[in-house]
Structures are given as C-alpha cells and as structure tokens.
Amino acid sequence: MRDSALAQNDCQRQMIALLGRLAPNEGYNLTALDGVRLLRSNRALTRTPVLYDPGIVIVCQGRKRGYWGDQMYLYDAQHYLAVAVPVPFTMETDASAEEPLLALYFHLDFNLAAELLLQLEERDHSEPAEPKGLYASPMDPALSQSVLRLLEALEAPLDAHILGPALVREIYFRILTGAQGGSLRAALNARGQFGRISKALRRIHSRLGERLDVEHLASEANMSVPSFHSHFKAVTQTSPMQYLKSTRLHQARLLMVRNGYSVAVAASQVGYESGSQFSREFKRLFGRTPSDEVARMKAAFALPPPVAGAVFVASH
Template identity: 65%
Template sequence: MPDYPIHYAPQEREQQRQRMASLLEQLAPNEGYNLTSLPGVRFLRSNRALKLVPVLYDPGIVIVCQGRKRGFFGGQTYVYDENHCLVVSVPVPFTMETDASLEEPLLAIYMHLDFKLAADLMLQLDQLGAAAPGKPQGMLSTAMDQRLNGSVLRFLAAMIEPTEAAILGPALVREIYFHILNSEQGPSMRAALAMQGQFGKVARALRQLHARYSENLTVEQLASEAGMSVPAFHVHFKSVTNTSPMQYLKSTRLHQARLLMVRNSITAAAASSEVGYDSPSQFSREFKRLFGNSPVEEVKRMRADFAVPPAHAASVFVSSH
C-alpha cells in the first residue's frame, strides 16, 4: 500500500461525495441497472428501500456513491456505502437490503470483474514485491480511501463525456482496480482471484456449475471434476459459498429462470424447463420459497421496480441482474 496518503478536510471530502453523487445521478437516470459505453460497467439507481432480497452477484466490484447496501452472508454483514465498496470474487448467493428513497436514491457503480485486467495487475504487484499473503474470500467489504475516491470521481467525470468515456474510461477502470487490489483487503482478493488450492478448485467447480446448470448434475460428478472426494468437496464448497452444492444449483436455476421470464417474456413453465426442472409445480414452490412471490408476481414486481438490462455478454456466470 502507498505510504503517502492524501488527506482531505471533512468539508472537502463532503464536497467530493456530493460531486460523485451528482455525476452518478446524471449517469443513472432509470431505476435499476443503466448500461454504459463500457461493456463491463453499469450504473445503478434504486429509489426505494429493499428488505432481505435474495441476490446472486456476478464476480465484480460495487461502489456506492449515495445510500447504503448491506449484504448478509455466512453469518457476517457486509456494508457497502459511501465509505466501503463490495468486492465479489466468486458468485455467491446472499441476502441484501438497501437504504434508499425517492428523495435520496441509492446510486452505485457495478463493474463486472475483468479477470484478465485483475490478473495483469496482480502480476505487476507481485513483480514489484507488493504481494502479501492472504486468505482467499469470496466476498469482501473494502474501505474507500481518498485515493480510490479520487479515481472514482475522475472516472464518473469522464463517463459524462462520450469521447472521454471511450478513451479515458478503460484506464480509469484499471486505476480503480489497482487501488482495490492494493488496499488492506487486497491480499485476500488477490488470493481468491489466483484460484489456487481448495478455494481455486471450488471456484472452478462454480464455473462448471454456472455453465451447465440446466444439466442433471450430481455432487459426485462435480467433486470428481474438482479432484476431491465427495466429503471434502462438500466441506470446501460450503466454506466458500455458505451453502451445499445442490442448494447452490437450485438457487442458480431459480435466479436464471427469473431473468428469463423478465427479459424474454416466457412463461414460468417454459422457464422452469429451460433451467432444468422436470416439474413446473416443484419449480413454482421453490421459486416462491426463495423470492417470496409466485413467478407471475415476481416478474410483475421486477418490471415495475427496475430497468433490467440485457445479460452481460462476456459473463460466464448466472446472476440476479
């Protein structure tokens, strides 16, 4: 980490926050996820508080410029707000709530994790001796220091102007990645992204599961492909995802079915078949158990509450957005 921190007076810091929120309000005019000229970046606006919503995030970085989100995972609470960003290195299902209102909407940046960019930066950090040992974690809440805030402000200012967004945007995304990878939580994130050891085997199993969620997958098959015994696979899978392989598969199918119904306007029966369910009635029961609404009610709610963008083309993971 740099040993020459920048210090702002509280008034300057508040002005910086207000400027970030003002820019992001322009960049996110619609409630829900707003697309940008950068394929891996979306801007989020939420005009209402949300309570205990099941989510499945793609690997990525969430930077909140106004409002607050809380993620509940593995008995821990992960706060991401004006002072903390959320980093997800493997897709994990968790529960989330949002503090927001029409008068003061939640405004956030969502960056799909660019594994190549992260790997390039990790290699450079290693070569410069900046690497430190860390325990891999699937999800981290990382403090927003002054340098990271400065990078985010410059990024938002550039994204307002199409030419600057196209030319400067990618370099400023790289700058944001650098500050996060070089932060106090950086070693944990770098260890997770390196995908070594048992964590790495589970991470690769998750990729397989997301690519083949509609197939009749078994724990024995996933364990064998991960190079583990079934008992060891169960233990390490739960340590990373906080759930069992079959419960994770079910959650992935249900999140994908919900998006198929919203995006493609297909029926619950068609969505259930597409994600691998043999029984539409079983699908409807499990869907309501997870989301608290029937498929028809949930699709209606999603369309009313959010501008749901098309799927991120480069993503290999199912997600809830």
C-alpha cells in the first residue's frame, strides 16, 4: 500500500514538471493534438459563472470547485471532472504564482467515444448505470500513468503526432471503464429521457439566434411540457428557459471577447431583440456590465481558438 502511494506521488510530481514546461503561458496552451489543451493559471479565481462544453478536465496541481444545483464538485490532483452535456455552473479555483493551477482539458471526441462504446458493449455486460451529465471521480493509478505517458509524448513533436492519438484513446478507455464510467457511457449512449434532453440541448446550442420556446422544444422531444420541464431540470439542474438565457449570455460574452463584437451585435447574434434587456440580464448573471466583463476576461484569460464542431468552449 505504501509503495503504491509512493508510486502515485512520484507520478504526480512528474506530471506537474511536464505540465510546467508544456504550459509556460497563463491561460490555454495548445498541443499537437486537436481537442487537447493544457491550462495554466497563476492566480485564484473567485466564483464565476461558466458553461462547460462536453469534455474531461484533469487537474495535476491546484484545485477547482464547481457548484451545480445543490452539489459541489471537487476536481484536483485526486479527482477529474467529466462532462457529457453542456452544463452551466459556477466555478472557483485555488492557484498562485508559486503553485499555479496546471491541468489538461480534453474536448470530448464523440466519434472516438462512440467507437469505444461499441467495443465495450460487445464485451461488458454489466448492469446499465444511471446517466449523469457531469461528475467528479477519483483518479486511479492506471489513469494517472496514461496521462503521464501522454504528457511525455507531447514533449516530442514526432511522438505527439504518432503516439498521441493512441494515448488519448487509452485515457478515454480508462475513464469509460473507471469508477463512474458507466454513468458517462449511459449519458453518451443518449437513450431514454436523458437522450431526448441531450438532443434538445444540441438544438438549443445550434439555434441560439432563433426564437425558441418550451412548447416547441417539448414537442420536438416528443414530450409533454410538464414532463419536459421535469426531465430537463434533472439533467441540467435548471429550467429550460433559464438554461437558454444562460447559454445565450455565455455565447455573447465569448463573441465579444474572441471576435471583438460590439454589445449590440453580440446580443443580436444570440437572439436578443432588446439591447437594454440583454445588458440587464448580462449584469445579473456575471455581476458586471458587458464592457466591464469583456475587459476583465481579456485581462484574466487566454482563450483558445474554437474547436471544430464544439457548441461552446468554456472558460475553465
């Protein structure tokens, strides 16, 4: 037991050293692999509203806490975070210049996940688990070793290009077969009521500039309005209209920060007809006016370019 703990601590030290070299810049650092980014934060972050795109966050140094509904999700050197559907929640981090937060972010590759799911279904006949849109789960030694090997490969361009994809696949396998992998597999299979809500979420993200109402979304999901409300809140911890509003405001913030859109243009792009209503609801969510929040984001974060096919890239 003691030898196992020593080996895990040594693995973590190696991951921190590698990440420190691979992610020298604060904010996101791109890698040779699409969908894999390295994050460095030299400062603590107080509670901030974020919208997480489906993906996996593995923290090697520092600590993050996410608040979703009445639950707190801790992800640190001992826990990773898996997100199956886009979810809005509040996040805070522990970090400093002396001990920066160092993490890996994997934008969820649905094609790779689907391929692994098919293979696992052929060989794993365990009872289906309850699908979860988001969960924090313990890092185990096998997953830590897989992450270490990926970081080692990322240091060498040739290794990254040739070995990297197989190592990412190995990490997906470790997570899909880990302690809560069954819940992620059930969520990604998108069956039953969870699957219907997942499809509704994709429709919302792909049609933010259009008029959307609960009746129409419920009808598309082939559900009654009360049933849609109930299942939607079970998956997202919020109501359909609150989710739509939050998603629109997060996307508008990203358009202003990344694309330099004006407040009026960003508001129009995400479906707001009233600029004053947009500014009022924006300040209610983020605690600042749009211009003040954009200035803060540009000073505090280095946003990566968008990932092809992503509905939203969160500011982790």
